[in-house]
Amino acid sequence: MTKRINAKYKIDRRLGENIWGRPKSPINKREYGPGEHGQRRRQKLSDFGIQLRAKQKLKGYYGNITEKQFKAIYHEAARLKGDTGERLVGLLESRLDAIVYRAKFVPTVFAARQFVSHGHVRVNGKKVDIPSYRCKEGDVIEVRDRVKDIGLVLEAVQSPERDVPDYLDVDHNKLSAKYVRTPALSDVPYPVMMEPNLVIEYYSR
Template sequence: MARYTGPKSKIARKFREPIFGPDKALERKNYPPGMHGVSKRRGKQSEYAVQLQEKQKAKYTYGVLERQFANLFDKAASKEGITGENLLKFLEARLDNAVYRLGIAPTRAGARQLVGHKHITVNGQVVNIPSYSVRPGDIIAVRERSKTLEAVTNSVAGRKQNKYSWLEWDANELTGKFLNYPNRDEIPENIKEQLIVELYSK
């Protein structure tokens, strides 16, 4: 299963956002990495650089590699509606992201691991592909024998009230339902999707 395995704090500092979850290094050093630190004057970025950075931010946030991301963009462009919003909807519908949003795992990386290790089912069937696209009406659940996993119980115990209107959660059964694709204003990620569309339009 291909995934990003490089330094996470450095990436978070580059974008000045906790892309991979809470990060003490980012809190201590809220400026880009590099030998010159905060004192280095950085030249104005080109339009292309700004667009590319936004695409990289989206890729790191959702844990998607280049080819997967390009395929998702093509799918979003061919669907009716606003391409950028379609792209974010498809990213939100990834199984690993849905598991994370439901609170079964505290991070997307943790959710990806749970899926990959066959702890998650969709409509009663084990699915171990993190990029699997869930559809409205799909039931996402923790596998029966995995419900006592410490990683799952700790994450669920720290779960707050359901924050996402497109997901339904049953705490007793450890199951969630993907109700519908979210609207753009419901997705909390700070991503300027129009810049990504402009990049791919070149």
């Protein structure tokens, strides 16, 4: 188990927001930051600090994406036509682990990465075990038959905490999802406000 996964519950407290909207988030009980100095008054952030925080929040939301991977996604978004912030969100949401999470096949983004890595997902009928795999519009993502009845999947499907966004066409009886279209920022059901424009400002300094 990676250090990153062990520390996932500290992310909310460090940022001061329940970024996944989880009922079990520690920020629901303790709104101050972690550590012995966590209860000190927060200092006013500089413009750079605000941009860095926006970047940490968006990157942290998608789980185990490294800084190198996240920066590469930004550079790809910057090369595409249109608004770079919108393209950045679209690229993040087209990741296979993000789609598995959005389709409610697993309860968390961290579980989605592990679920894909263990080979439990097919894309267009072929097993794919790369969480960062980029899905295209029209791709069909399916949970493999051998794991359709495990508790993790059944718990996620029945959970009332999240709704499936309309850029996915999901059949929970068959545990399959079609990636209908690339979403815009306004389509993505983030529990907290994400500011990809500030992320762009951070990387384009």
